[in-house]
Amino acid sequence: MSNVVAVDIGGTHFRVGLFDGHGQRVHVIEDATDRSGGREWMLARVEREFRLLQQKSAEPIGACGISFGGPVDFTGQKVTSIATPGWESFELSAWVKEKLGVPCLLDNDANAGALGEFRFGAGRGTGSMFYVTLSTGIGGGFVSGGKLLRGKDTLAGEVGHLPMADSGPRCNCGARGCLESFSSGSAIGKMAQEWAERRGDVMPRMVELSGGSIERVTAREVALAAAEGDPIASRIFHDAARWLGRGLMSVIRIVNPDKIVLGGGVAQAGKLLLDPIHEVMEERKSPALPVTTEVVIAELGMYSALHGAAALALDAQG
């Protein structure tokens, strides 16, 4: 059985990993993404790391799988990103096939994360699993009967744009009141910054943790301060997690999965995130409508999508 190479292209970091035929991680190369370098820079790095791992590998590389941190047309196997210049309509799998000589399958990071956790992480053995990635934005993927549900426009699982309210903050997508604008890492950071700006007279713990600079407060500092018991940070995080809880209740009512797996950077907050979610689930269950879906943190941590890319590579290999 050959080995495979998995690639996870994100806006701030990228990872290229060598996996064996059972999906076991052998070696990972990780670096910061140079956004200014655009597509050409990224492709050059993918090629370089691929060839490096190819040399390291005891077995030949049979296939490649790619997780892309942005919209992907799975059917056409191309990046459809309109936000990232240079990537629009780029046939990334065809490029791999031509440049690196192996078959390749490409998907967006939310679907890849779902596949990764389903095959190798917290979703192993479930009949159905919904994966939510909580990062700068919010994405998701639904695996049922071992298969990813893609949907009409390959947009199934887009829980970041669940309509939580008719009004509220404007989301990056242009609509108002999307889940992403209440519960994403960016939303949490922004709420903390707004709070700190309004109360210039006090120095909240989350600002202290970012070295005294309000504009450098992110969801990470809010989570850290909340974990220490800081009441302001706790309140901000709790509210964001409750909105997420309501979003997850929509998932439970619509597809009633065995498990919901929370991945991405914000999910590292663990209990801080899970407690308010369970609070909402408790409030909304009833004898006729029990809520038994298990909500857990991703097992593969920051590597959910990379493992998903490995799963894609194993599929591409056939």
Next chain:
Amino acid sequence: MSNVVAVDIGGTHFRVGLFDGHGQRVHVIEDATDRSGGREWMLARVEREFRLLQQKSAEPIGACGISFGGPVDFTGQKVTSIATPGWESFELSAWVKEKLGVPCLLDNDANAGALGEFRFGAGRGTGSMFYVTLSTGIGGGFVSGGKLLRGKDTLAGEVGHLPMADSGPRCNCGARGCLESFSSGSAIGKMAQEWAERRGDVMPRMVELSGGSIERVTAREVALAAAEGDPIASRIFHDAARWLGRGLMSVIRIVNPDKIVLGGGVAQAGKLLLDPIHEVMEERKSPALPVTTEVVIAELGMYSALHGAAALALDAQG
């Protein structure tokens, strides 16, 4: 090929139909449900009408399918209703097999309606279809790849209990702000009655249409008055339909179906319901997140669930 008998047991009406082996409706018996008669009355009527249709049928009856207007444990093939006394934990399929001598499959009315529209109605030929039944309450079912998604607790598709708000009217399920408490037939009727009571000085058109009696105003009178252009009724119906639109947007974001089919009594309002839904869809779409799911009214009208019961019977026959 044998014929089958389909049964649709509802809280106000029941229907027993004879179908041919292609799912074509041959004959239907329809009557009001005597709620005070409870389970025994209903079973006696099912037996009587079944035997009547058996006599009418040119072919032998090969199987029976039942749609039940309340919670059903599909795996256990029993009614789990805790709201309707006498039906709790009743193994309805086993009763049919023993009493009427044919195999039987039972499901709840929302799932049956979904199956009916998918096999014989507006959902024919779709890759995935979400059915919503709008009646006293709101239910739903999701068919993907030709199969009904049941979910962990066979509660997939329960869109009536989508959490639309943290506060708001209390739902029958005990939680606050469920979609059912904003957009169901009962909710529309209740809002109209409350409006009429507050403004005892005027006689709104919807009260006129119910013979001057406020307590007899239902969603039907509100829809009729709205269709005539009455501004109060229009406003009430429009608001309810917009809440529904947001609920359907959650369905679109989570499973991204080819089509959403709206059935049940309230769906007879047609354009009055579809226009505000399309308004919400229009507001929430964006270039990266197009909203291309088609939302249509059920083709089988009041017979979606009965046709679904016929589909269940054909499945039971193997």
